[in-house]
Each structure stands twice: as structure tokens, then as C-alpha cells.
Amino acid sequence: MTLTDIQQRDAQDPLRPLRDLFDLPPGMIYLDGNSLGALPRAVPARMAEVLAREWGRDLIQSWNSAGWFDLPARVGDKIAPLIGARAGEVVATDTTSINLYKALSAALNLAAQDAPSRRTIVSERSNFPTDLYIAEALCRERGGTLKLVESHQIAASLGDDVAVLMLTHVNYRTGAMHDMAAVTRAAHAAGARVVWDLAHSAGAVPVDLHGADADFAVGCGYKYLNGGPGAPAFVWVHPRHVDRCWQPLAGWWGHAAPFAFTPDYQPAAGITRYQCGTQPIVSLSALDCALDVFAEAEKLGGMTALRAKSLALTDLFIESVEQLCPGAFTLVTPLEHAQRGSQVCLTPTEQLPAGSAYAIVQALIARGVVGDFRAGDAEQPDILRFGFTPLYLSYENVRLSAQTLREVLLNKEYELPEFNRKRAVT
Ligand SMILES: Cc1ncc(COP(=O)(O)O)c(C=O)c1O
């Protein structure tokens, strides 16, 4: 594809107006919205209002007058249509790790009621580590077993000991996406329930939790939902399960009547019981405002249009890297559209020095193309990761990123000492 073709594609892109809803630094191509989404333009003014009026002037009254008390549910209602949930079924609260703890624990409680011999959690070895750590801690606490398998072994691992299959829909390190409906069907047929982590899916790919008949889901507010660093996460529980048991962090914000101040716990009906304590209102307000971008996206075709553009962007990046950096990288992300999330991961071939991915990413960042590095596994230890947010990226951005990668390689910029110094966050 020539530059003119690419520019024509941008000119015809129906989602082009969404880019103007974001405040992106001039000259930067941001390919890390899968780690921290960009700042929506409307957020700073909203934050100023929350601080000055709601907190500064109205103080404690704002719990009622500014609707702080219901904010987790209202933000949940904005997230619900993006993940195939219904109004009233999602709350924005706590972190993904904490929500996973609650959901996994509840799923184990359901199994303890229905099939007490099922005490195993199955997950993928390549799942995001926090998910595995939380599951490991729960198993230690409750005497269960965590079984880690490779992707192709999932179906075969679902024996009659399995209570829960815990998976991340789009893998953080490879960008590979599960068929949520098929995997959930297989798990149900084997008598297990499924907890889905939507950290790399919500706002990035269409998700249909009801359509897939899923059981539990959690996800992240600061990636493709653009809620800001450490934004509250979300949790969804299928209505058939939600009132059947408590979640383990039964704080007063999950109580049926928190301001009755009774000494005993009475869980609220529905997903409200998945709240624990007082919520971070300033952060929730930022996420609330950021989600309005998706209301605008809805007018232009919504998640279906975003998905079409995301695939076109990742296709163009894969094709451009092959053309401009021939033989330099192996593609880690599946080529098959149905198996690809909204990111592209590459690992250097023997054409490049071993262990050069980190320095290549640093050199790209210095040139204004921001991706990230992830340590891989024994097979593919060294990964360059590029997230493609269709809300604010253009096709020309994608081509320019691949051209910049070519320049970094031609100049061997990865050899420079400043790009080889490891920092705390990669
Ligand atoms: C799949 C997945 N789950 C969870 C998390 C993070 O959870 P938390 O926000 O609790 O740090 C991430 C990324 O940080 C992730 O990629």
C-alpha cells in the first residue's frame, strides 16, 4: 500500500472525528493504550469541577447531591454495553486484581454448594501474572489446587475436579484472543464455570458476555477505557449467580443498607454486593467522563466499527513491518482475525542481537513511537508490544511507526547504552 492509499484511507475513516476527543502530545504516536489509555480532552475540566465544586464547595453533601454514592453503578452502566452486559449488572470498583479475587472466590463458593468435590482452578500458564498470583493465594487459603496449562490443553484439562476456568480473553503478551462462547460452552459441558478477565478486551474488541453465557467477568479501567492511571476496574456476575453467595470482601459498601449501621452483614441485591469500601470518587469521575468517548463512538458504528478499524490497523502494521524490516522479527500475534486482539507483538529473529527487544523499544520511544517491552517465556523471551487503539490512531501513524522501526534497526540504535538501561516499569 502506498502512502497515498494510506492517506486516502484516513480521509475516508468514519471514526476519524474521535481522534479529536483526545489530548495526545504532538509528534507522538502512542501505541501503548493497552497499558495506559490516552487522556480524553473532556477529563481535565471535569476533574477541575469535581475538585472545586463537588469536593471543595459542597463537601460531604456531594455523596447525595453530586451522586457520588451511585457512581460505581452509573459507571458500570456505561461499561455494560461494551461487554454485552445489561444495565444494573456491572459496578466500577476496586482493582482488577481485587475484583478477580472476589469473583474467583464466589465461583469457588458456588462449586462448594453444587459440587463440593470440584476444588480446582484451571488457567493458562501464559495468563497475566496477577491473575495467577491471586488464584494461587486463594487456593492456598482454601486448600484448592491451581492447575496451569498451555492454551491447546484447556479443553482436555477440564476434568471432574475443576470448579473454575479462569482465562484472560486477550492475552497480554501475545495478543491472542479466545473464542469466548466456544470456551465457555466447553467449560459448562464439563461442569465448570468461567471467570473472564477482560483487561485487554473492554473497549478494544466486541465482547458479548450474555451471548457467550459467561459466569463472571472482571476488567480494567485504565487501558482501552482510558480512565487514567490506576482507574477503578469493573466486575460483572451473571444474574443467575449474583445473589447466590457473598463475595469475600464483604464491606459496608456492599451492604443492603450501609447507613443503617447494623452489626451484621446483609448483602445488597445484585452486583452492588461486589463493592467493598468507600470508592475513589475522583478517579471514578475521571473514568465516568472518559467513557463518554464511547457514546460518541456509538454514533459512528460503535464496537463493530472500532473492531473493523482495529483489525485494519494491526493488518497494516504487520504488513508494513514485513515490508520495511524483512526477516528482522517473528510475529507472535495470530494472523487469523478471529484470534487477534487489538495489539501486535513481535520477537526479534537471529538477524538482531539476542535480548535486543527492550533497547529497540526504548529507541522507538526516543523517536516518539511509544510501545512497550514484555519479558516473554522460554520459547519467545523477548517481546516488543504495540497496542492499537482505534479511537485515536490513524493509518498514517501505523505506517510511520513501521518506518521508524526500520530506521532504529538500520542505525543500530539498540546498541546505545542509554537504551539498554532497564527501568522499573518496562
Ligand atoms: C490481564 C490483566 N489482568 C490484570 C491486570 C492488572 O490488574 P491491576 O489493575 O489490579 O494491577 C493487567 C495489567 O495490569 C492485565 O493485563
Ligand SMILES: Nc1ccccc1C(=O)C[C@H](N)C(=O)O
Ligand atoms: N498497570 C500498569 C502500571 C504500570 C505499567 C503497566 C501497567 C499495566 O497495566 C501492564 C499491563 N497489564 C500489561 O498487559 O502488561
